[in-house]
Amino acid sequence: MSNDKIGFIGTGNMGSALLRAAARAVDPSRILISNRTLGKSQALAAEVGAVVSDNAEIAAECKMIFLGVKPQMMAEMLKAIAPVLEKREDGFILVSMAAGVTIDRIRTMAGSPYPVIRIMPNLAASVGESMTQYSVSDNVPDDGMALFLDVIRFAGVCDELPEYLIDVGCAVSGCGPAFAFVFIEALADGGVECGLPRDRAMKYAAQTLCGAAKLVLGSGKHPGELKDMVCNPGGSTIVGIHALESRGFRAAAMDAITEAYQKTVKLGETPSKFH
Ligand SMILES: NC(=O)c1ccc[n+]([C@@H]2O[C@H](COP(=O)([O-])OP(=O)(O)OC[C@H]3O[C@@H](n4cnc5c(N)ncnc54)[C@H](OP(=O)(O)O)[C@@H]3O)[C@@H](O)[C@H]2O)c1
Known part of the structure; x- marks a missing residue:
């Protein structure tokens, strides 16, 4: 040892x-x-x-x-x-x-x-x-x-x-938890708005993201295929997907990564007043 x-x-x-x-x-x-x-x-x-x-x-x-x-x-x-x-x-x-x-x-x-x-x-x-x-x-x-x-x-x-890709990795998984935290909080807020107690709404939202991530990693299925499995025709989930898409959810998530990436590259180059 x-x-x-x-x-x-x-x-x-x-x-x-x-x-x-x-x-x-x-x-x-x-x-x-x-x-x-x-x-x-x-x-x-x-x-x-x-x-x-x-x-x-x-x-x-x-x-x-x-x-x-x-x-x-x-x-x-x-x-x-x-x-x-x-x-x-x-x-x-x-x-x-x-x-x-x-x-x-x-x-x-x-x-x-x-x-x-x-x-x-x-x-x-x-x-x-x-x-x-x-x-x-x-x-x-x-x-x-x-x-x-x-x-x-x-x-x-x-x-x-390879080192030239590590700043992109940073945007996806270094910054990513913060994006996921915002999503969890927003899901819980929606639950509270519809009447769920805060502590339960938070637990349900967090466990749901945890389970969804494990499904993506464990099933080998594309997330789009898993999404289709959850969306029954005429059901409530596809209505929720529509709401996300019509408000630019997917583009906002992509922008979060590209903008975090650009900032990461700059962090290594320039001194900052934020100590
Ligand atoms: N936060 C994340 O999610 C994350 C993810 C990936 C990578 N990183 C990287 O991790 C590093 C730290 O980030 P952070 O979020 O952990 O920042 P942080 O919470 O501010 O931690 C930085 C620590 O460094 C200490 N420090 C500053 N100057 C020092 C010195 N000369 N000698 C000894 N300690 C000193 C600070 O002490 P004080 O207690 O006095 O402030 C503070 O505890 C950064 O380079 C960041 O890019 C962070």
Whole structure:
């Protein structure tokens, strides 16, 4: 069994979701975590049994370092730990989850062409249901890949993707949970409008999306075919489909992806005032 230490720098929404999955996969006492606001990393460490640390210690000691800060904060954070990384004589791997930030840019900001795994997970990692794409620099060793796949094995489904497609992956499955949350909330609101108690409406809507997704993944059927199976002639479901189509639901969903994609590409290029 490996005793390599795993580090998490930046344990906000996404970093903490991956941390929770990692803490199920490896002995949490091997996991060092660091966050700008100390209280957040202290609470998380207490929850999962990980060790509170700081950026410099993680940079010096961890074999695999998950970078969980926002894209706009990456340069400043990496600049501060670059001298520590430079002194290391053993191998280590940087794992970036930053939307829009290329492997080349991570290496430039870190000061050397270190091995980098660029990942695009989503928030459902905390419940083992993330869709995570990843791209790998050419110098990640086999044992490093094995360690990575071991650490994130409880995060959900993983898929290696050429790096030029990872921003599209981000729009679909990185941003996608938010689009699904809005849809769930809207379905529940409709139920409440028609008289369902709020808690039941929310549970019914969420479980329905969960079941529909499992059907698409498990049946191998096209979603259009499954939709046809639910729509009886002259029935209520086809009336609901008509309402969605007449209000541009499908085009709105496609626009959500293309606009999120365009923004993701820009995130990696431009500094932002939103820190
Ligand atoms: N949210 C998602 O659904 C999602 C999905 C896919 C990928 N991502 C990527 O995940 C990354 C994090 O996003 P997020 O949504 O988790 O943002 P977030 O909740 O704001 O988390 C960022 C964390 O980084 C910490 N931080 C900032 N500067 C730091 C530093 N120098 N050293 C240590 N910690 C520092 C922040 O600390 P404070 O507590 O002080 O703010 C905060 O907890 C981004 O690169 C994003 O592109 C997010």
